[in-house]
Amino acid sequence: MSATAALGIAPAPAPISDAFRSTMRRFPATVTVISACRNGADHGMTATAVTSLSMDPPSLLICLNNRTYLHDMLLEVPEFAVSILTDRQAAVSEGFSGKIAPERRFDAADWVRHERGMMVLGSAHASVVCRRMGVVPYGTHTIFIGQVVDTRLSQDTVALMYENSKYCAPLHALPASQN
Numbered sequence: 001m002s003a004t005a006a007l008g009i010a011p012a013p014a015p016i017s018d019a020f021r022s023t024m025r026r027f028p029a030t031v032t033v034i035s036a037c038r039n040g041a042d043h044g045m046t047a048t049a050v051t052s053l054s055m056d057p058p059s060l061l062i063c064l065n066n067r068t069y070l071h072d073m074l075l076e077v078p079e080f081a082v083s084i085l086t087d088r089q090a091a092v093s094e095g096f097s098g099k100i101a102p103e104r105r106f107d108a109a110d111w112v113r114h115e116r117g118m119m120v121l122g123s124a125h126a127s128v129v130c131r132r133m134g135v136v137p138y139g140t141h142t143i144f145i146g147q148v149v150d151t152r153l154s155q156d157t158v159a160l161m162y163e164n165s166k167y168c169a170p171l172h173a174l175p176a177s178q179n
């Protein structure tokens with residue numbers, strides 16, 4: 001037992017940012033790879049901060065840390081792709097979040113070049129190609145708003161998710177009575 005606990009003194013409250021980090025760790029998120037191409041050079045990175053924004057116009061948003069390479073790239077190129085990974089593609093997520101050097105990230109898995117120029121994962125759970133329509137800087141991150149120009153959806157795959165610093169997948173549907 002610590003000295004403060006022995007004296008009945010409550011530990012100092014953690015800063016709100018620590019509490020928020022712990023909370024978000026338990027917030028399950030779908031794992032994607034964002035990709036773009038600038039002057040013939042491809043780049044991609046793993047991201048979970050991806051959200052549907054509106055249907056009219058069909059749009060989504062992604063949030064990128066200002067220090068990432070892709071952040072600077074997306075300020076320059078007009079379009080980007082979001083490949084939603086399947087539960088068999090955790091290694092792709094690891095590769096695109098730093099385990100593989102940027103210039104070798106597209107060597108593994110079945111990346112194909114989309115007609116709009118960027119790489120898209122052929123065996124992804126789904127993919128969405130977007131035209132950049134808005135850029136909103138906020139703190140350490142920037143929100144990029146993309147209007148959807150193309151989508152592809154696989155019928156027989158399960159999305160890869162990330163929760164509590166672990167990869168996981170939705171294992172079962174709830175009974176119809178709870179749906």
Ligand SMILES: Cc1cc2nc3c(=O)[nH]c(=O)nc-3n(C[C@H](O)[C@H](O)[C@H](O)COP(=O)(O)O)c2cc1C
Nearest residue numbers: 045046047048049063064065068069096097098162
């Ligand atoms: C599961 C997972 C989700 C991530 N989500 C994001 C995200 O939404 N936004 C972000 O900026 N970085 C995110 N990252 C971190 C980037 O993938 C990581 O910093 C990557 O190395 C950046 O690419 P770069 O090395 O080419 O700059 C995530 C990493 C992992 C493993």
